Every structure is written in structure tokens, then in C-alpha cells.
Amino acid sequence: MPARILLIDDDALTMDIVSAALTSKGHAVDTAESCLAALDLIKHNDYDLALIDYQMPDIDGLAAARLLQTLTAQTHVPRLVALTGNIDKLKGQAGADDVFYDVLEKPIAPAELARYVDRTIGETDYGRLANLARALWRERGFEQAPRAITVPQPSREQAMMLSLFFEPAEGGAADCIVLTKETGVDELERLRGLDGHYTLPIVDLSGKAGKLADVSLNAASPADWRNVADTVARFSGNRNRLEHRFLRSENLRDQLLAYLYVAGRTFSPILDASKPSCVTYPGCLPADAVQAAEALASQGFLTKRFADRFYTCGSCQSKRLSVREECPSCRSADVEMSEVIHHFRCAHQAPEREFRSGSHLICPKCRTALRHYGHDYDRPGQVLICHACGAWNSEPAVGFVCLDCGTHTDGEAIASQDVHSFELTAKARRVLTGDAMPATPDAPQQARPAAAHEGRTADGPAALPEQLLSELHALGLDTAVHDSGQIIEITYGGEIGLIERYGFPAFAKLRRLFRENLANLLSDYGRVVSGEESDFLILLEEEGDLPLFLSKAFARAQESLAEGLRPEFRVMEQEEVAVAP
Structure with a gap:
């Protein structure tokens, strides 16, 4: 268990040997050849343990220990351990037991001293924190501490603190990325595209990244430690659900989808006055991730929603503008x-x-x-x-002055630009986890049981879509609808191909026309209800040969369409119908 140790000894050779033995165990060791030098180090650093040679030329070890305790009482005082060739003489001095945590007899083998330090550190505040960290990870299914990449390189104090909670990442394999300084954001953006690092959570140790990171860490906050553990565990579990091709893709669109899935968050703009665009997005992905999100929204993989509106400088496109009343x-x-x-x-x-x-x-x-x-x-x-x-x-008139290039623009001539948030659709989640419904050449096809109603969980059926609930209530129906009629879920086997060829808006228009045609054809038989990822048909009476009935209806509903949708159907089971009273 690594710790920070101060070695106080006037023998340079002894210090070198002991320091090497402790450093080989992962401990950080500082050395001081006098009490005054040690005092200065303790004032500016937090040590877990101080090893003091009792026989010092300027002042004996007991006096040195008392002086260190007195002058550093307002700071962190490490546990003091004396090294002496005469234990009985030292322990016989008044007050020695109150000053020293322990006394070791010299000479002592470096390996034995290293083992002693390991045992002692486990009893310090550092050791208790390390034990707490191990317990947190075990509770979340980790056999050992997760591996962390630090960006940029941490300070010595940060490295010691992080060693409590993480193992250093080696060979590219990692479980999280720790941002130690705000200046590391640019380096982090470059790192995200390498070796699947876009699926790793960003832990903000700098206190400056805010919503840009996935979780913040204040080393003095137990609640923060738990939040970090929960976040790393959540990301790890979600990564295990991803299709293999999304784990190390070089395609920015794949990277964005994978990040949003493992993070479980929306891709929403964050106000950031340090940038001319005035916004940034979570995840520290490349700047063109927003263009990738726009493309994914047009393909139906992301839902796009208005988030805010900014006015832009016509000369440099900056959104950092001073708005003022003018003559x-x-x-x-x-x-x-x-x-x-x-x-x-x-x-x-x-x-x-x-x-x-x-x-x-x-x-x-x-x-x-x-x-x-x-x-x-x-x-x-x-x-x-x-x-x-x-x-x-x-x-007054309204005018704008760009804070970056100084260009003045009249209020009537200023251009505006909207920014949007993006959220994964159910379709994207199916593709990411390999649960996408395959397209089939024949139409209509009865959908496989595995393509059950979206939102169904292991604990039971999910609630029906709001539109379907409203229509059932309007018809005066409840869960007894299966006694006389049927609820049919309609999906579209041609969806992926149509979106790839023509874009999501074209597919949505075809689907809307199909729904309208089907509703007109079957107005005497039931109701057609639109949903987010699938549509629904409520049949008031049960049809004897349902596949034949729907085959004819689907064919006629597609006659006027420029492209076929290859509709598929599935009869919903009784337990799936969870209609609110």
C-alpha cells in the first residue's frame, strides 16, 4: 500500500539504502539530514510516517520529535517512529512514549523495515482510506482497484491520493480517465479517440471541468468517492452490453453513440464563455461531434431538441457578443x-x-x-x-459588438444560431447492444418473440405508450380487450435501409402515409395508433386468419408509397397490456 514517508538521518548511505527499499514497494520517500530540514518538509507536505534516527548531530531524536510536534501542531503531523541502537535507553526517557508511535532497534534489514512500514501504514488515516476504497470496489464487483489514466500527469500529492483509489493504467487498458488540471482538456480530447477511451468515464479532480466530466472528485468528500465508484461501475456494466464493434471504433458517430449509451446521459450543450462558440458538450469528444450528432439525428439514432439560441458575429462567427441599447x-x-x-x-x-x-x-x-x-x-x-x-x-435601437473581433452589427441584421441537445432513441440502443430487428425480404412478417414490446423489463411489462393508452380509454377498453379483440404492434423491416438511402425524414414521411392509409382502410375494424419506435393496430374483433388479413391490408396501404416499408406485426400478449385505470 503506497504511502508518503519522511526519512530523517544524517548518514547518507543509510538513507540511500532505506529509501531504495521503501521506494521499491511503491512508497514516496523524502529525506532530511537534520531536524530543521525535516521541519521545513513537514510544513509543506503531508507525510504518513516519519522515521527518525535517534542519534542526530544537531539535536537528539526525542528533542527533534517534540520540536516537530510543537511547530507543526496546526498542520498534518505524521506518525513518528524512532530508529535507535539502544531501545531501553530511549524508552527510559520521560515522555518518549507520548512522542513516538514506535521505536525500532538498529540495525534493521531494509526488507524488514519495508514490511514494518506496510503494516504501520495500514493503521494510519491513509491506510484506513485505502481499506475503505477497497471495500467500495468490492461492493461493486471489482476484484481490484480500477485502472486510471491521468491527464495531465498528476502532482506528487495528487498521485499519492489517487493511489488510494486507483491502479495506474498500463498498456492502454483502463477503466477511467482522471482529469487533474483544467489545462488537460485539449489533451483529453485527443486521447478520447484512442483505444476505445471514449467509453471511459471522466473523473474531474481539478474542480474546474464541471458538467464536461462524468463525475467530480473532492478527495475530502466520502460522498464523492462513492459517486466515483458508482460511476465507474455503471460505465463498466454498460460497456459490457455494447456490441464489440462499438468498443474500439474509429468512426466518430459510433464513438458518440457508444459514449452516450455507457454514460447514460444526453448530449446537451454546456455554457462555456471561454470558447467563442459559448458552448461545449459533455464527454470531451472532438469539436465535430456536434455535426456527427446532427447526422445521427437525421438517421433516427438520436432525438434532436431545441436547447438555446445564440446570436453570432458575421465576421468571425463568435457568439461572445456585447448587447447594448444604441442611438x-x-x-x-x-x-x-x-x-x-x-x-x-x-x-x-x-x-x-x-x-x-x-x-x-x-x-x-x-x-x-x-x-x-x-x-x-x-x-x-x-x-x-x-x-x-x-x-x-x-x-433605442439594439446593437451587438463582438468581443473577439470588435465587429459591430445592428440588431436588425444580426444572425442567430440555435443549439440543440441530443438523446439516444430506442432504435440506437437496439443497434448498440445487438438487439436490432433484422430486415426480412418478405412482407408482412410476424415479428420474432425476441422483438417484444419496447421497454419490457425483467420485472414485468412496461407501461403502454401514452397514445395507445389514450385510444384504449377513448374506446372504453381495458385489459379485457384480448377477450374479443387484439392489439397488434407494427414495426418496419425496411427502416434501416430506407434511412441509409434517403434519410430519417423520408422514412418518417413514408411511415406517416402508411399509417394514414391503413387507418382509412381499417376504420370499420379498429384504430391505428402511432408510437415512437413502432405503431399499433387495435382490432375490435379477433380475426381468424390474421396473417392473411394483415397481408392484404398492408399491401393496399403501401400501394401509393414510393418505397415499400416491409411492415412486420406482432400480437401483443395479455401480460404486456398494462393499462392504467
């Missing part, structure tokens, strides 16, 4: 709203500043003093005054 005449921002005063006697109207003379109001036209509001004058409204050109206007 419509000269576009200066040096404007202010002023009350307008109307003098009843001479009918003069002007901004208040033109009437103001010290604490009095004097009409600039007739030089009459205005004393009584409502009798001498009133305030009919406000006017925008430009201090640059002197123009008066009733309303």
Missing part, C-alpha cells in the same frame, strides 16, 4: 432616457435637462419659471437622448 441615428451607446416636460403656456416640449436650471425649472423658450406640476407643466413621457449626436428618439 438609432448614429449607433452610439452613449444614450440615456430622460423625462419630457411640456410647458402649457407656450406649448414647448423638451427633455428635462433643457428646463433644468440649478434646482429650478425654467422654460428655454419663453424663460418662464415652472412652479406647479399639473398647472404650469406636465410630464407626458420619456425620450431617448444621444450624447454623441444630440438626436432625440422615442425608442
